[in-house]
Amino acid sequence: xxxxxxVALVTxxxxxxxxxxxxxxxxxxxxxxxxxxxxxxxxxxxxxxxxRFRAHAVEDAPGWADLSRDIEHSFGRLDIAFAxxxxxxxxxxxxxxxxxxxSKIVEVNLTGPMLTAQxxxxxxxxxxxxxxxxxxxxxxxxxxxxxxxxxxYSTTKGGLRLLAKSIAMxxxxxxxxIRCNSIHPxxxxxxxxxTAIAGAPDxxxxxxxxxxxxxxxxxxxxxxxxxxxxxxxxxxxxFVTGAEYVIDGGSTAGMNGV
Numbered sequence: 678x679x680x681x682x683x684v685a686l687v688t689x690x691x692x693x694x695x696x697x698x699x700x701x702x703x704x705x706x707x708x709x710x711x712x713x714x715x716x717x718x719x720x721x722x723x724x725x726x727x728x729r730f731r732a733h734a735v736e737d738a739p740g741w742a743d744l745s746r747d748i749e750h751s752f753g754r755l756d757i758a759f760a761x762x763x764x765x766x767x768x769x770x771x772x773x774x775x776x777x778x779x780s781k782i783v784e785v786n787l788t789g790p791m792l793t794a795q796x797x798x799x800x801x802x803x804x805x806x807x808x809x810x811x812x813x814x815x816x817x818x819x820x821x822x823x824x825x826x827x828x829x830y831s832t833t834k835g836g837l838r839l840l841a842k843s844i845a846m847x848x849x850x851x852x853x854x855i856r857c858n859s860i861h862p863x864x865x866x867x868x869x870x871x872t873a874i875a876g877a878p879d880x881x882x883x884x885x886x887x888x889x890x891x892x893x894x895x896x897x898x899x900x901x902x903x904x905x906x907x908x909x910x911x912x913x914x915x916f917v918t919g920a921e922y923v924i925d926g927g928s929t930a931g932m933n934g935v
Contacts (some may be wrong), residue, residue, distance in 0.1 A: 678910045681706035684752040686873045688761030689792055691715040693867040694815065697899035698759055699728050705907055707757065710748055735762040735789030740794045754804045756908040760790035761815040763796045765830040779829050784932055786833035787840070790814050794844050794857065810865050811856040818925040831855035834861075838921055845919030856918035858909050859931045863925025864888075866877065866896040891926030891927050892933070 685702045689695040690711025699711050699722055709728035713719060719730035731747060733740050748755055767778030783924045794812050801810030809932065819827065820834035839861035848855040864887050877883035888895050899900065905924050908914055923929055 678706040679907065682755070683707045683756035683883070683910070684748070684754050685709045685759065685762055685910065686748060686797065687711040687756035687759045688789065689713055691718040693869060694865060694899050694902050695761040696722055696860070698761065698903040700726055701903035701907055702727055702757070702910070708752055713762070735793060736784040738792055740932040741792055745796045745800055749800060749931035752891065755797060755800035756804070756810050757791055758810070758812045759815065759906055760793040760813065763787055763815065765827060765908070768827045768829040770826050773829045774828055774834070781834055782829035786830070787836050790837060791840060798848065798853070798855055802853065808855055810843060810855045811867065811914070812855065813906055813909050814857070814859045814866065816859045816861045818861050818863045818923065818929050820859070821923065821929045841921070842919045849918060858917060858920045858922060860902070860905055860909070861921055861923045862897055862902050863891055863928045864896045865899055865902060867899060870896070877930060891928045892930065897924060897926065897928065
């Protein structure tokens with residue numbers, strides 16, 4: 678119950694890492710509001726956790742005003758914002774990517790987290806007792822090491838590293854007790870990954886390949902990522918801001934050599 682009395686917002690919370698984080702934040706005592714597009718999945722998650730759902734696309738700038746008012750009227754504060762929503766659909770290499778696909782990836786993966794942080798800070802500044810809060814941006818190990826075939830995803834996830842640091846510097850320089858950090862997961866065994874493995878020509882080889890990307894020879898669990906978010910949300914991380922937390926089983930730590 679490390680987050681007892683705190684209020685959290687999770688974007689892209691209806692599946693995968695987002696849903697796992699909603700469950701973990703609620704289990705740690707937080708009141709949770711989460712957003713997304715899948716109302717059916719959201720209903721089940723609300724029933725299981727007591728969290729509240731609001732249908733909202735993270736890149737919908739005008740919709741943020743209503744969402745912010747809902748959080749303030751329902752809870753009276755905001756302590757945690759996990760900018761989790763992201764996409765990679767339509768991505769490819771620099772020679773092939775179309776402007777429409779590029780713009781959509783940038784809109785969701787970079788503009789969306791910027792809007793999340795911007796509105797979270799406005800709410801956190803009005804918290805009873807003074808400004809206070811933790812913002813976590815969900816980047817990727819591909820924000821550390823790029824993929825040649827995913828120029829949009831790699832670029833936007835890399836951008837989140839410095840977005841988090843800029844936010845952290847601004848909040849600290851303004852005397853706000855608001856922290857911001859980025860997390861960089863490796864391959865996580867979400868339902869999407871499980872489905873992709875099952876649909877591969879050789880599922881066993883596909884699993885072995887994905888597991889082999891990390892020196893630890895496995896994928897992360899969604900719960901492990903959620904655990905890191907909880908730590909960064911808690912008062913135990915009160916002096917942690919502007920940091921990038923790699924949680925990838927050693928994938929970006931170095932080279933194995935020959």
